Amino acid sequence: MAASPELPLRLSTVILPVHRWSQEGRRIWQRAEELGFHAAYTYDHLSWRSFRDRTWFGALPTLTAAAAVTERMRLGTMVTSPNFRHPVTLAKELITLDDVAQGRVTLGIGSGGTGFDATALGNEAWPPRERADRFEEFVRLLDRLLSEGGSGGISYRGEFYSAHEVRTVPGCVQRPRLPFAVAATGRRGLRLAARHGQAWVTTGDPRTFDGSAADFMAGLARQIEHLEGVCEEAGREPAGLGKVLLDASSTPPGIDPLASVAAFVDYAGACADLGFTELVLHWPIPDSVFAADLDVFERVVTEGLPQLAG
Secondary structure, three states, rough: OOOOOOOOEEEEOOOOOOHHHHHHHHHHHHHHHHHHOEEEEEOOOOOHHHHOOOOOOOOOHHHHHHHOOOOOOOOEEEEOOOOOOOOHHHHHHHHHHHHHHHEEEEEEEEEOOOOOHHOOOOOOOHHHHHHHHHHHHHHHHHHHHHHHOOOOEEEEOOOOOOEEEEEEOOOOOOOOOOOOOOOOOOOOHHHHHHHHEEEEEEEHHHOOOOHHHHHHHHHHHHHHHHHHHHHHHHHOHHOOOOOOOOOOOOOOOOOOOOOHHHHHHHHHHHHHHHHHOEEEOOOOOOOOOOOOOOOHHHHHHHHHHHHOOO
């Protein structure tokens, strides 16, 4: 997931699963490919914040449909979590998705939040320590299932997850498995990214969300520095790990890459200077926290991205 030689970073989008496929969903995903986005992701939630009582579809079926109507653009979750997933069933679904997409899938994966997803199955929300423990075990087992689950099967019994003689034939199209983009802010999560990830994902340092634009950018720089230190401790070359910045609704008001093409170029250039290899922007949704001018959004790709190469 390293940046291309021509550009300091790749530009991707995240399309929330709120569009009926027959009405506008198909068109939006195909338009994302036409515009030239490196990848298009979707949230893997059962619902999300202000959309809880609005239309919201499943991530993996949406990505499978998108895979069937696109050819070049990478596809993925941003992000999947253990909140309502199990490594065994998730592995089979991801292998199927990677087959339909002909090897274009990236799994964005994180520990999950404490919102609706955390209690939708009837359990109490996990304490922070248990959530971190579950995430680590989840990632380790999923890695094995996607990488090693041939005809002999995999059996595993952990503190939170188990598998018994699980076959995951034929495995992923991408070998040894599809890439993981691990979302993490704390040191423990960063270690998981260094050990199992092909990329690391952040929305920024949460402590800077209410601060200034300068505070936010300084927080990103610190995160990159911490990640590099963790990679070195793990014996991994930091440059070999993709660094993905998701532009989120929590970004400080002083940062708005969709305000204009010039604003995007300035922001994206600053992110590239920090070492990010991929920037992910939300596809505009009217009357939501992701409302933006669709014309400016498209011009960011067609006009702004080439300026970064110039």
